[in-house]
Amino acid sequence: xxxxxxxxxxxxxxxxxxxxxxxxxxxxxxxxxxxxxxxxxxxxxxxxxxxxxxxxxxxxxxxxxxxxxxxxxxxxxxxxxxxxxxxxxxxxxxxxxxxxxxxxxxxxxxxxxxxxxxxxxxxxxxxxxxxxxxxxxxxxxxxxxxxxxxxxxxxxxxxxxxxxxxxxxxxxxxxxxxxxxxxxxxxxxxxxxxxxxxxxxxxxxxxxxxxxxxxxxxxxxxxxxxxxxxxxxxxxxxxxxxxxxxxxxxxxxxxxxxxxxxxxxxxxxxxxxxxxxxxxxxxxxxxxxxxxxxxxxxxxxxxxxxxxxxxxxxxxxxxxxxxxxxxxxxxxxxxxxxxxxxxxxxxxxxxxxxxxxxxxxxxxxxxxxxxxxxxxxxxxxxxxxxxxxxxxxxxxxxxxxxxxxxxxxxxxxxxxxxxxxxxxxxxxxxxxxxxxxxxxxxxxxxxxxxxxxx
Amino acid sequence: xxxxxxxxxxxxxxxxxxxxxxxxxxxxxxxxxxxxxxxxxxxxxxxxxxxxxxxxxxxxxxxxxxxxxxxxxxxxxxxxxx
Amino acid sequence: xxxxxxxxxxxxxxxxxxxxxxxxxxxxxxxxxxxxxxxxxxxxxxxxxxxxxxxxxxxxxxxxxxxxxxxxxxxxxxxxxxxxxxxxxxxxxxxxxxxxxxxxxxxxxxxxxxxxxxxxxxxxxxxxxxxxxxxxxxxxxxxxxxxxxxxxxxxxxxxxxxxxxxxxxxxxxxxxxxxxxxxxxxxxxxxxxxxxxxxxxxxxxxxxxxxxxxxxxxxxxxxxxxxxxxxxxxxxxxxxxxxxxxxxxxxxxxxxxxxxxxxxxxxxxxxxxxxxxxxxxxxxxxxxxxxxxxxxxxxxxxxxxxxxxxxxxxxxxxxxxxxxxxxxxxxxxxxxxxxxxxxxxxxxxxxxxx
Numbered sequence: 067x068x069x070x071x072x073x074x075x076x077x078x079x080x081x082x083x084x085x086x087x088x089x090x091x092x093x094x095x096x097x098x099x100x101x102x103x104x105x106x107x108x109x110x111x112x113x114x115x116x117x118x119x120x121x122x123x124x125x126x127x128x129x130x131x132x133x134x135x136x137x138x139x140x141x142x143x144x145x146x147x148x149x150x151x152x153x154x155x156x157x158x159x160x161x162x163x164x165x166x167x168x169x170x171x172x173x174x175x176x177x178x179x180x181x182x183x184x185x186x187x188x189x190x191x192x193x194x195x196x197x198x199x200x201x202x203x204x205x206x207x208x209x210x211x212x213x214x215x216x217x218x219x220x221x222x223x224x225x226x227x228x229x230x231x232x233x234x235x236x237x238x239x240x241x242x243x244x245x246x247x248x249x250x251x252x253x254x255x256x257x258x259x260x261x262x263x264x265x266x267x268x269x270x271x272x273x274x275x276x277x278x279x280x281x282x283x284x285x286x287x288x289x290x291x292x293x294x295x296x297x298x299x300x301x302x303x304x305x306x307x308x309x310x311x312x313x314x315x316x317x318x319x320x321x322x323x324x325x326x327x328x329x330x331x332x333x334x335x336x337x338x339x340x341x342x343x344x345x346x347x348x349x350x351x352x353x354x355x356x357x358x359x360x361x362x363x364x365x366x367x368x369x370x371x372x373x374x375x376x377x378x379x380x381x382x383x384x385x386x387x388x389x390x391x392x393x394x395x396x397x398x399x400x401x402x403x404x405x406x407x408x409x410x411x412x413x414x415x416x417x418x419x420x421x422x423x424x425x426x427x428x429x430x431x432x433x434x435x436x437x438x439x440x441x442x443x444x445x446x447x448x449x450x451x452x453x454x455x456x457x458x459x460x461x462x463x464x465x466x467x468x469x470x471x472x473x474x475x476x477x478x479x480x481x482x483x484x485x486x487x488x489x490x491x492x493x494x495x496x497x498x499x500x501x502x503x504x505x506x507x508x509x510x511x512x513x514x515x516x517x518x519x520x
Numbered sequence: 521x522x523x524x525x526x527x528x529x530x531x532x533x534x535x536x537x538x539x540x541x542x543x544x545x546x547x548x549x550x551x552x553x554x555x556x557x558x559x560x561x562x563x564x565x566x567x568x569x570x571x572x573x574x575x576x577x578x579x580x581x582x583x584x585x586x587x588x589x590x591x592x593x594x595x596x597x598x599x600x601x602x
Numbered sequence: 603x604x605x606x607x608x609x610x611x612x613x614x615x616x617x618x619x620x621x622x623x624x625x626x627x628x629x630x631x632x633x634x635x636x637x638x639x640x641x642x643x644x645x646x647x648x649x650x651x652x653x654x655x656x657x658x659x660x661x662x663x664x665x666x667x668x669x670x671x672x673x674x675x676x677x678x679x680x681x682x683x684x685x686x687x688x689x690x691x692x693x694x695x696x697x698x699x700x701x702x703x704x705x706x707x708x709x710x711x712x713x714x715x716x717x718x719x720x721x722x723x724x725x726x727x728x729x730x731x732x733x734x735x736x737x738x739x740x741x742x743x744x745x746x747x748x749x750x751x752x753x754x755x756x757x758x759x760x761x762x763x764x765x766x767x768x769x770x771x772x773x774x775x776x777x778x779x780x781x782x783x784x785x786x787x788x789x790x791x792x793x794x795x796x797x798x799x800x801x802x803x804x805x806x807x808x809x810x811x812x813x814x815x816x817x818x819x820x821x822x823x824x825x826x827x828x829x830x831x832x833x834x835x836x837x838x839x840x841x842x843x844x845x846x847x848x849x850x851x852x853x854x855x856x857x858x859x860x861x862x863x864x865x866x867x868x869x870x871x872x873x874x875x876x877x878x879x880x881x882x883x884x885x886x887x888x889x890x891x892x893x894x895x896x897x898x899x900x901x902x903x904x905x906x907x908x909x910x911x912x913x914x915x916x917x918x919x920x921x922x923x924x925x926x927x928x929x930x931x932x933x934x935x936x937x938x939x940x941x942x943x944x945x946x947x948x949x950x951x952x953x954x955x956x
Contacts (some may be wrong), residue, residue: 072576072583075551075590077537079544079597080943092668119695288901290727327666330793332769334666337697394596426549453582534944545936549861574762 073424074451079394090282094425094450097418101484102502105420105457106380112480113455113495114384115402117468121485123157123378128163131281131322131370134342138350142366145189147320148174150371150465151379155483155492157181160374167368168320172199179206189236189317191278193250200224204303211235211317213251218266225271235317236263236281236468240297242281242290254301263305274311276364277302280319284328284412286374288340288348294318295352303357314358317367318349324376326462327411342373372465379464379481381407382420385452386435392446400458403434403441406478407463408470410434410443410489417443420457423450436475473501524559526601531556546597548566551576555590559600565591605638606684607905608676610662611691612642612649614888617835618927620691622649623890627901629655630894637951639683645942651932657951659685661942665698673702679884681713687712687908689901691885692907693769697719714908716862723858724882726768728799729778736857739878741869742800749785755798756781762801767792768955772834774801788885802878804869807842809851810886810893813860814907819852820899823893823919829926836889837928841896843921850877863904 098105101120109116128144135142146160152174155362157167158181167178170192178188185206193213195203197220203210206222212218212234225232237251238259252259266272274329281294298316305311322345352365383400391397404410417432427448434441452458471478477496482489529539535553537546548556554575558568572583593595594600609627612618621640628634637657642650643664650659651779660679660919663671679685688711690699699706700718707713723732733740746756755761756778765781766772767788776783781798786794805826812821822846829838851866866885886901896919906913941948 069577072574073549073551073576074586075549075555077546077548077552077556077590077593077597077599079546092671246751276582287727327792330789332793333694333697334668336668337665339703386590390592390596394593424549426547532937532940532944536839536940536944538940545943546941 067237072257074453076161076428076451079426093416093418093448094423094427095418096420097421099348100380100382100459102487103484103489104384105459108482109382109384109457112482112491114382115400115406115479116382117379117463117479117481118382119379119464119481119492121378121483124156124159124375125163127374127378128160128165131342131368131373132164134346135350135366135368138346139354139363139366141363143369145367145369146372147369147373148177149469151375151468152177153468153492154181155482155490156375159160166367172196174201175199175208197224198508208488209235209276209315211237211276213237215262215265216271217273218262222269222271231270231391232272233273233275233314234266235279235315236266236274237278237497238298238301239279240294242293242297247280247282248258251278254297259301260305263311264309265325267309267311274305274313276315276317278317278319280321280369281319284323285321286323286335286338286340288344291318291345292348292352295349299352299356306357311483312456313364315365315367316353317369320369320373322370322373324372324462324465326376326409326415328412329414375464377462377464379462381460381463381467383458385454385456385458387418387454388452391431395430397433398430398452399433400443401435402443402479403436403438403474403476404443404476405434405436405476406471407434407460407467409463410466414444415463416448417447418459418461419450419452420459423452425449439483473503477501522563523601529560529599542598552590555587590597605686606637606639607634608632608641608685608688609691610641610681610689611694612640612659613644613647614649614663614806615831616831618888619944620886620890622652622655623888624689624691624886624901625649625655627894627899628905630899631647636686636755639679639681639685641679641688642834642942644774645939648932650948652939653932657949659942659948661946665695668776669698669701672698673699673705676702676706676711680709685711687714687905689713689904690715691883693883696884712910714862714904716860716864720859721884721946722860722883724884726766726881727795727809727882729879729894732858733879738854738857739876741802741878741880744798745784745795746798749789750780752785753778757899759798759800759902764799764801766797766799766910768795768797784843802869802871803873804878806880807844807847807868807870808836808839809847809866809868810900811851811855811860811866812863812907813855813902816862817856817859817861818865819855820847820913821893821898821903821916822851822897823898823900825889825892826879828924838924839889840923841892841919841923846877850879854879854882863900889925892923893919895925896920896923900940
C-alpha cells in the first residue's frame with residue numbers, strides 16, 4: 067500500500083487573527099527554488115546561512131530607476147550609495163550599468179578607485195573627510211560636497227597648496243516635516259546655508275558648483291521629495307540672484323524606499339512603497355522649473371542604495387531548534403543572527419518556508435542563533451510547522467545587512483551571485499584564520515603555553 | 521472517552537476540538553486528528569508511533585520527535601494531565 | 603437582474619464596522635433579491651451570526667497578507683457564488699482593493715471606490731496642507747513625524763487640543779502629560795505620524811456622501827450625533843436639513859476629485875460660526891442605515907454606480923429622522939463557528955449560484 071505523505075501534527079488554540087488561514091498565508095507557499103536553483107542544494111554547497119544575489123534583478127532595478135528619472139530629467143546621473151552594500155562585485159555590476167560611486171568615507175573612496183572608477187565619477191559626501199582624503203579627491207577630480215565650516219577651511223587651505231580654485235558642492239538641510247536631518251550640512255531656514263555659500267564665494271578659493279540634499283532614509287512619502295526639490299529651486303534662485311552662483315549640478319541624494327515593511331508601519335510596504343516613477347514624477351518637473359535656460363540644466367544626481375540592492379538579495383537560513391515559551395507561544399531559532407541581519411531593527415522581514423508544511427499557521431517568535439537575549443529576528447510571524455534542518459528564505463535583505471554586519475561568535479556567511487544560470491561566489495564564507503589575521507599574541511603572553519606543556 | 525484527557529473533549533470530523541470543561545476551542549491538522557483519535561481510544565505511545573509509521577511516509581526518528589512535541593503541546597494547553 | 607453583492611466589515615462591536623448597516627440598506631425596503639455574501643476576517647465577526655442578513659459568509663485574509671492572497675480568496679468565492687459587486691467598508695482595506703481593482707474588474711467583479719491618488723490626498727497627514735491650498739477652512743494642525751518636535755508643536759497650538767492616530771483614534775488633551783501619554787500610545791499602535799489639532803469649541807456634523815466618477819455629489823445625508831460613546835462613536839443621531847453643509851461637502855469633494863462613498867466630518871466653530879473640515883473617511887459610516895431611513899439608500903446607489911449605471915436622482919434627505927444604536931446578543935450553535943474556523947465558510951442559503 068502506498069503510504070500517505072506526512073505532515074507534522076499540530077494543535078492550535080483559537081484566538082483572534084491567528085486562525086484565519088483562508089487565502090493561503092504567504093509564508094506557507096513553499097519557495098523551494100531561489101534564482102532557479104534548489105534552496106536545499108544551494109545550502110548543501112555553500113553553507114547556511116547564505117546570501118543569494120540575483121544579478122538580473124539588480125540590473126533591472128538600476129535600469130528601471132535610471133529610466134524613470136532620465137526620461138523626465140535627461141541630464142540625470144545615478145551615483146550608487148556605497149554604504150548600502152559595498153561588495154566589490156555589486157559595485158562592479160552597477161558601474162557596468164553606468165552608475166557612478168557615491169562614497170561617504172576615505173575607505174569607500176579607496177574601494178571605488180580600486181575598482182578603477184575614475185575620480186571624476188565619484189561623489190564624496192559625509193561629515194568626516196580627512197585632509198589627506200580630500201587632497202586625493204580634489205587631485206583626482208572627484209565631486210566633493212562640503213558638510214561644515216571646518217571642512218570649508220581645510221579645503222581653502224588645500225586650494226592654496228594645490229594653487230588653484232577648487233569646485234565644491236554644499237550639503238544643505240531643510241525642515242521637511244520629516245525627522246530633520248540637521249546633522250548634515252547647512253540649514254536653509256536658519257540662513258546657515260546662505261551664509262556658507264556667501265562665505266565660500268567671498269573667500270575666492272573655492273567655487274560653489276553644486277547643491278546636495280538627502281532627505282532621510284526609507285522615505286516613502288514622495289511629498290517630502292517634492293518639498294526638498296522646491297526648497298533647492300528657491301535656494302538656487304536666491305544664491306544665483308544674490309551671489310551669482312551658477313550650478314553645474316544638484317544632488318537629490320537617496321532615501322528611496324524598498325518593498326520591506328517597517329516594524330512600526332500599519333500597512334504593508336506592498337501598498338505604501340512608491341514606485342521609482344512616482345519619486346521621479348514629483349522631483350523632476352519641479353527641478354526643471356529651476357532658474358536656468360533650455361539646454362543649460364544642471365546635472366541631476368540621485369544617490370539610491372536601498373532602492374537598488376535591497377530586493378535582489380535574499381538570505382537562506384536553517385531552523386536549528388524550536389521551543390514552547392511559557393504561555394504557549396512557539397519560538398523558532400534559526401542559524402542567522404541579527405549580526406548578519408541588522409535591519410531587523412527596522413523591518414518586519416518575511417520568512418518564507420522552503421518545504422510544503424501545510425497551511426496551518428501559528429503565531430511564532432523568530433530568534434537568531436546568537437547567544438544574546440536581544441537576538442530576535444521577528445516578534446510575531448504566522449508560520450506553519452517547521453523542524454530542525456528545514457530552511458527559511460528571507461527576501462529583500464540586500465541593503466545594509468552586509469555592510470553593517472559584525473563578526474560575533476560565528477563566521478559570517480558566504481554571498482553568492484546567480485547570473486544567467488551560473489553561480490559565482492562573490493564573498494567566501496569567513497574562516498578562523500581570516501578573522502584572526504590581524505591579531506598578534508606577544509611572546510610575553512605566551513608563557514602559559516610552555517607551562518601547560520610541562 | 522479516554523482517561524488521559526483532563527476534561528470532556530469533542531472533535532468534529534474537520535478537526536475542530538471543543539473542550540467542554542473550559543469552553544476553549546482548537547484546530548488539529550490531519551496528523552494531529554489521527555493521534556488524538558488514537559489517544560482517545562486508549563492507545564499507548566508505542567502503538568501510536570507504529571500507526572504513524574505504517575500510515576505515513578515518515579522515519580521513526582521524525583515521528584518520535586514530532587509525537588513528543590505534540591504531547592508537550594497538549595500538556596502545555598492543559599488538555600492532558602501527566 | 604438578480605445581483606450578488608459581497609460586503610466586508612461585519613464586526614459590529616464597540617467600534618462598529620459599517621458592513622452590517624450597508625447590508626441592511628440593501629435589504630430595504632424588501633429583502634435583496636440576489637445573494638448577500640459576507641466577507642469576514644474572523645470567525646467571531648459579529649454580523650455573521652445575524653441570521654437573515656447573509657446568504658453566505660466567507661473568511662478572507664487580512665489586507666497585510668498581501669494582495670495576491672486576498673485576490674486568490676476572492677476569486678475562489680467568485681467561482682463558488684459569482685460576485686457582481688464588492689463593497690469594502692473599512693479604511694484599512696482601501697489600499698488592497700485599489701490595487702486589486704483592475705484584476706477584479708477583469709474577472710467581472712465591480713467595485714466603486716476612490717482611486718489611490720485621491721485617498722492619498724485626503725490622508726490625515728495631507729489634508730491640512732490641501733485645505734490651505736484650496737482655501738477650505740481647517741483647524742490649526744501639526745503633523746508630528748519626529749517625537750522631538752512634539753512639545754514645540756504643542757506649545758504652538760496650545761490647549762485644549764486633539765491628538766489623533768494616523769488611521770484611527772483621537773483623544774482630547776488638556777495638559778502636556780495627556781499629550782505624552784496618548785502620543786506614545788498612538789505611535790505604538792498606528793505608527794508615525796501622529797496628528798495634533800487645535801480643539802475648537804464647536805458642534806460636529808457628519809455628512810454621508812456618494813459621488814459619481816465625475817465627482818458630482820449624487821447623495822448626501824447630514825446628521826448631528828446626539829449621543830456618543832466614550833470613544834466618540836455615534837450611538838444616536840438625527841438627520842438635518844442644512845444647505846451650508848451640503849454645499850461645503852460638494853465643493854470639497856469636487857476639489858479632491860472624489861469617487862465613491864465617504865463620510866465628511868465638519869466642525870462648526872461656535873464662536874465664529876465658521877464651518878471647518880476635519881476629516882474625510884473614505885467609506886460609508888457605521889450609521890449608514892440612517893440614510894436609508896431618511897430616504898436616501900446610498901448603498902443601493904453605489905451598487906448601481908459600480909455597474910456603470912446612472913442612478914435615479916434622489917430627493918433631499920428627510921430631516922428629523924433618528925437612529926439609536928442598540929446592542930443585542932445573538933445566539934448560535936457552535937457548529938457555525940466550527941464551520942467558519944475549519945472550512946472558512948458558512949452557508950445559510952442553498953448552494954445555487956444565482
